[in-house]
Amino acid sequence: MWKFFHQMASPPYFYRLAATLIPWFAIPGLILIAYGAYAGLFLVSMDYQQGDAFRIIYVHVPSAYLSMMAYMMMAVGGGIGLIWRLKLAHAVGAAAAPLGAAFTFLALVTGSIWGRPMWGTWWEWGDPRLTSELILLFLYFGYMALRSSIDDTAKADKASAVLALVGVVNVVIVHFSVEWWSSLHQGQTVFKKGTMDADMRIPLFAMLIGFSFVFGAMLLRRLRTEVLFRERRTRWVRELVLSPEGGK
Amino acid sequence: MDSSNLQQPGIFAGLLAIIRRDLLLAWKRPGDVLNPLFFFAMVCTLFPLAVGPSAEQLTFSGPGVLWVAALLSTLLSLNSLFMSDYEDGSLDQMLVSPQPLPVLALGKTIAHWLISGFPLVLISPLLAMTYRMPSAVMGILMLTLLLGTISLSLLGSIGAALTVGLHRGTALLSLLILPLAMPILLLGANTVSLAAANDVYGTGIWALGAYAIASISLAPYATAAALRISNE
Amino acid sequence: MEALAMGGYGAYVWSCFGLAFIVTVVIEWRGRVRHNEIYRDIEVRIKALEERE
Numbered sequence: 001m002w003k004f005f006h007q008m009a010s011p012p013y014f015y016r017l018a019a020t021l022i023p024w025f026a027i028p029g030l031i032l033i034a035y036g037a038y039a040g041l042f043l044v045s046m047d048y049q050q051g052d053a054f055r056i057i058y059v060h061v062p063s064a065y066l067s068m069m070a071y072m073m074m075a076v077g078g079g080i081g082l083i084w085r086l087k088l089a090h091a092v093g094a095a096a097a098p099l100g101a102a103f104t105f106l107a108l109v110t111g112s113i114w115g116r117p118m119w120g121t122w123w124e125w126g127d128p129r130l131t132s133e134l135i136l137l138f139l140y141f142g143y144m145a146l147r148s149s150i151d152d153t154a155k156a157d158k159a160s161a162v163l164a165l166v167g168v169v170n171v172v173i174v175h176f177s178v179e180w181w182s183s184l185h186q187g188q189t190v191f192k193k194g195t196m197d198a199d200m201r202i203p204l205f206a207m208l209i210g211f212s213f214v215f216g217a218m219l220l221r222r223l224r225t226e227v228l229f230r231e232r233r234t235r236w237v238r239e240l241v242l243s244p245e246g247g248k
Numbered sequence: 249m250d251s252s253n254l255q256q257p258g259i260f261a262g263l264l265a266i267i268r269r270d271l272l273l274a275w276k277r278p279g280d281v282l283n284p285l286f287f288f289a290m291v292c293t294l295f296p297l298a299v300g301p302s303a304e305q306l307t308f309s310g311p312g313v314l315w316v317a318a319l320l321s322t323l324l325s326l327n328s329l330f331m332s333d334y335e336d337g338s339l340d341q342m343l344v345s346p347q348p349l350p351v352l353a354l355g356k357t358i359a360h361w362l363i364s365g366f367p368l369v370l371i372s373p374l375l376a377m378t379y380r381m382p383s384a385v386m387g388i389l390m391l392t393l394l395l396g397t398i399s400l401s402l403l404g405s406i407g408a409a410l411t412v413g414l415h416r417g418t419a420l421l422s423l424l425i426l427p428l429a430m431p432i433l434l435l436g437a438n439t440v441s442l443a444a445a446n447d448v449y450g451t452g453i454w455a456l457g458a459y460a461i462a463s464i465s466l467a468p469y470a471t472a473a474a475l476r477i478s479n480e
Numbered sequence: 481m482e483a484l485a486m487g488g489y490g491a492y493v494w495s496c497f498g499l500a501f502i503v504t505v506v507i508e509w510r511g512r513v514r515h516n517e518i519y520r521d522i523e524v525r526i527k528a529l530e531e532r533e
Contacts, residue, residue: 037497052486055493059500082473102507110496117492138427145423149414158477159410163424166406166470170428173459177431180451181438218508225515232522241523242530248519 009088011227012236018220018227025220029213036206044200056114058204062211064107064129067136068171069212070100073219074143075168078161088223090157091230093164094147095222099215101140108133128175128182135174139167153230262347263355270359273332280328284321284364285371291317292375303380310379311389311440317375318368318393319400319433323422325364326404329356330412330475339412343479349472354464357405357471365397381444388443388453392436395456399432402467409474432459 040058047054077092111130112122125131146163150156231237240246257265274280295313299305333339333356342352372393373386381389407425411417439452486493 041493041497046487051489053489053492055486055489056496059496063500098511099507102503106500106503109499113492113496113499117489135427135430138423142424142427145420146410149416149420155477155480159474162406162470162474162477163410166403166428169466170431173431177434177455180455181434184438184442214504218504218511221508221515222511225511225518228515228522229518232518232525237522238526241519241526248516 009086011231014088015224015227018224022217022220025213025217029210029217032206032210036203036210039203044203053114053117056110058207060107060110060114061204062207063103063110064133065208066211066215067100067104067107070096070103071168071171075164078164081157082161090161091223091226093160095219095226097140097144099218104133104137104140108137126182128178132174132178259351263351266352266355267359270356274363281363281367284325285367287324288317288321288368289375291320306379310376310381311444312437314372314376315433315437319429321368322365322397322400322404323425326408327418327421329360329405329408334412339479350468353405353471354468357401361398361401365401368397369393385440385444389440392439392456395460396432396436398460399463400429402463403428405471406467406474409471409478412478
């Protein structure tokens with residue numbers, strides 16, 4: 001078992017493994033998304049309260065899910081990197097942050113567009129989830145800003161890992177405090193925990209799993225970039241570049 | 249020479265020593281105490297100038313404005329938390345000292361709070377008065393600010409330790425700390441608003457207290473880790 | 481055509497799906513561009529070193 005992890009974490013091995021794994025994530029992911037989007041847009045009958053506007057759920061919820069997932073990965077990767085000094089774990093944080101920020105942005109914008117016909121306004125401060133998501137976006141900005149302002153990669157890795165770990169505790173506090181706050185102001189929420197019909201739920205699950213797979217493929221590709229950059233002065237990268245088939 | 253003969257001060261003595269040192273340093277440079285206070289007072293002045301002196305509006309937005317001003321002024325003073333120690337090399341001494349680093353970090357943060365957070369709590373009723381806050385609510389305001397500024401100082405010490413020695417430290421520090429500080433602001437300002445509206449406000453106080461206790465016990469470790477990373 | 485109009489909500493629904501598509505494609509494309517840039521930099525440096533030897 002340990003040997004397997006060791007091998008996985010060895011940069012040249014991971015660089016090659018990731019390249020073979022990417023299609024295994026990307027293709028099923030894209031198929032699931034294609035099915036989920038088609039079913040969500042055309043097959044599922046409309047919600048009796050929200051009409052066809054509820055179909056936004058099929059992009060909003062997976063984006064919101066990935067925005068939190070990516071932050072968790074940053075924190076877990078940072079923790080593993082700090083404790084076991086695994087460079088690859090730190091690279092996960094560097095690779096996941098821009099993706100997480102992009103999905104947070106998507107969750108915010110789709111939530112806002114959804115809110116327009118439902119609340120009659122593009123932004124409703126009373127909605128706890130949108131507010132938490134906005135704070136999450138700021139947390140991503142802080143993380144990326146800290147990373148980019150430290151030139152030494154090893155130092156940037158450790159410093160941003162500490163920030164991600166502090167931030168992940170904070171995300172939980174943000175969640176509960178914002179819930180409490182919006183309950184004071186009788187925040188109206190579109191995304192209430194109602195019951196969903198099975199035929200509405202199945203495309204949503206397809207979208208959730210499909211988004212996760214595509215995210216995995218995007219993350220692996222970014223991890224390859226990180227590994228290549230971090231190992232640019234090593235012998236295996238030299239051999240890779242000089243080999244006749246190249247190593248893009 | 250037998251090293252066990254060297255009298256090793258205890259952890260508590262070390263904590264007190266570093267607090268006393270920082271307070272003495274602040275005494276020699278009163279600007280460190282006064283600048284955040286002036287800043288706090290000035291932000292509180294800006295608001296009525298911008299939205300007009302209507303009593304109704306001021307009572308309504310007073311808690312929020314006072315809390316935002318307190319948050320910003322704490323943030324402003326945080327930048328200097330480890331700066332001078334970093335520049336004159338005393339930070340290196342702390343890193344190699346036999347005292348546990350989290351204790352030293354806690355000591356520095358307590359001193360920072362005594363210098364910049366606590367005076368702010370003390371003058372807050374004066375500014376609250378200009379916002380026509382009822383005197384019964386001022387106690388709640390001071391209590392939330394007391395608990396909140398402790399948490400803010402501790403949280404900020406992590407950010408200050410992460411950014412010490414970086415060129416664009418100040419702007420970066422705000423970017424790191426503001427999203428982390430939002431729950432404190434939210435709990436504090438809303439608790440005061442609830443109290444002003446004669447509503448039940450207990451939850452916020454308990455939550456702020458829990459936040460303060462959790463940050464006293466956890467933040468020094470993160471600060472110490474961040475200091476070690478920044479000074480490698 | 482009626483299915484595309486989404487009972488008047490078409491603009492909202494389609495802009496959400498479209499935006500999700502665009503954001504994902506742009507971020508993936510930028511990632512690839514960066515990968516190729518880094519690879520080319522390394523290649524240039526290593527080839528230059530090779531020639532000097």
